[in-house]
Structure formats: structure tokens, C-alpha cells
Amino acid sequence: MPVSIRQIHPVFVGEVSGVDLTRPLAREEVAALEAGMDQYAVLVFHDQRIDNDQQMAFTRNFGAIENERGGNITRPDQRRLPPGMNDVSNLGQDSRPLARDDRRRLFNLGNQLWHSDSSFRAVPAKYSILSCRLPCSTGGNTEFADMRAAYDALDARTKAEIEDLVCEHSLIYSRGSLGFTELTEDERAAFRPVRQRLVRTHPVTGRKSLYLSSHIGTIVGWLRPESLSLIRDLAEHATQPRFVHAHQWRQWDIVMWDNRQTMHRVRRFDEAEPRDMRRTTVAGDAPTVEQIAA
Numbered sequence: 001m002p003v004s005i006r007q008i009h010p011v012f013v014g015e016v017s018g019v020d021l022t023r024p025l026a027r028e029e030v031a032a033l034e035a036g037m038d039q040y041a042v043l044v045f046h047d048q049r050i051d052n053d054q055q056m057a058f059t060r061n062f063g064a065i066e067n068e069r070g071g072n073i074t075r076p077d078q079r080r081l082p083p084g085m086n087d088v089s090n091l092g093q094d095s096r097p098l099a100r101d102d103r104r105r106l107f108n109l110g111n112q113l114w115h116s117d118s119s120f121r122a123v124p125a126k127y128s129i130l131s132c133r134l135p136c137s138t139g140g141n142t143e144f145a146d147m148r149a150a151y152d153a154l155d156a157r158t159k160a161e162i163e164d165l166v167c168e169h170s171l172i173y174s175r176g177s178l179g180f181t182e183l184t185e186d187e188r189a190a191f192r193p194v195r196q197r198l199v200r201t202h203p204v205t206g207r208k209s210l211y212l213s214s215h216i217g218t219i220v221g222w223l224r225p226e227s228l229s230l231i232r233d234l235a236e237h238a239t240q241p242r243f244v245h246a247h248q249w250r251q252w253d254i255v256m257w258d259n260r261q262t263m264h265r266v267r268r269f270d271e272a273e274p275r276d277m278r279r280t281t282v283a284g285d286a287p288t289v290e291q292i293a294a
């Protein structure tokens, strides 16, 4: 059965059928999914009973797996999942929900803010691939916003104003906006801000998009309050319901999204319940702008 994709939101998001992601894919299947990502920016798959090795193998169809180091405050000896897997569950190594005051949990609350994965890296992520191993019973939807449609809907004056702007992104900023500021010196060094263009152009389709993320802390050359008020205004524009799709998770769903063209966030859920979500990330190919040595 060939890969088929049905658009499930007025501006983006395709639901895919006719492909088993646990098996090696044919070249034509990979090409169909890549074309689907270019067009829809988010692809939804159901009933994919995948394990970690299969998920990493599927991910490598689209590029190298991003090195997950520097993306959170979990120490190597606290990891639940093997290298190459991003643990976005609420679980510790004992497979039980983290304690309320566990700083890893408090740090991970940042995932409830609109963001683009790894926008805090000099070479930001291309795709994220998220597998639902165990959903929670209420809440916990992941919402996606189409940054191409949001860009298209800006007025000409705003488009001209932001065209060449460059932002600084860091986990320090997103976590700081929630009041999480207790970071060690090593963590601060690992989370040093990087620069990203505010307007990106998709390398295949040529479509422009807003490269927004709660990791943004300032606009280069602007004062911080004026930076953040513009960014907040753009983020509010970009996350209007008409640009947003909410995914309600079922066990064994996989959702794959293009971080270059979308933002996402997870919604609140009952953290007393285990919620096992595992992400793999396809590394990007290049920085969006030249980095300046600090």
C-alpha cells in the first residue's frame, strides 16, 4: 500500500496511512514523507508499535540524529533512555513520575511554553519525531502552530521590519520566564545564548516563516523590553487558533514536525500519572546566521 497523506487542519498537518515505521523504509516512502513534511510541516501516524532502536533507525532516514547533550539538566547518570533518545516523559529511572520539587521536572515545565526544539543550539534541529509509549488520561495534548501561515498573515510593514532581525535564544531565557533561575555555572555555560534569524526561508519550498520560540531573550541591537514586547506580539499573532492544531495522543501515535516551520507546546496534565513520551531529533544542516564569539 503506498504512503497516503490527508490534510487534517485548514493550513497544515497531514495524517499518514500506508506505512509501517517499525520496518526499514523504501526510498520512495522516505521521499513521500519528506515531501509531506515540506508541504504539511507536521505529520501524524497512528498505531506505530515502535521500540527505541526502530525509532532511531526511522529518524536516520532524514539525517543525522542530533546529539541530545546540552538540552536539559538531567545528568548522564540519571538518564532513563539510551543515547540518541530525548526523554520527554515525566519519569525517573525507576519509571515513576518525578517528585513535585525535582528540578528536572521544574525545568521540563518549559515544554509547556511555545517553542521550536533546539532553537537554543547554534545549528538548530530540523525534524522532531515523538512517540507516545504511554499517554496520560487527561490533558497532555501537544499543540502545533504553523509559522508559515503566521508569517504570510503579517502586514507588509511588519514583514519589512523583521526581515533581517536576529534573536538570541537560550534555555536560560525560556526557563527564566517561568521563574526557574537556579542553574549551576556549568549549566549556564552549556546554555550560552545563540543567534537565530527571526525570518527563515524553507530550503525546498522557499516559503518564509517566523522563527519564534520561548527561548528568545532579546533581539540583537535592540533594547530588551522592546525586543520582548515585539516577540510577545508576534508570538500572540502566530498562535491564534486559526494557525494551531491540537494533537490528542493515543498510545503508539508518532508525530513528526519540522522545527524550521512550526512551534509547539505540551498542555498541562496530571503529573501524578506516568506519561512516557520519547523523542528523536534530526539535526539541522547549518546555522541560520553567523554566530558571534562571546
Ligand SMILES: [Fe+2]
Residues within 6 Å of the ligand: 111, 115, 116, 117, 264
Ligand atoms: Fe519541544
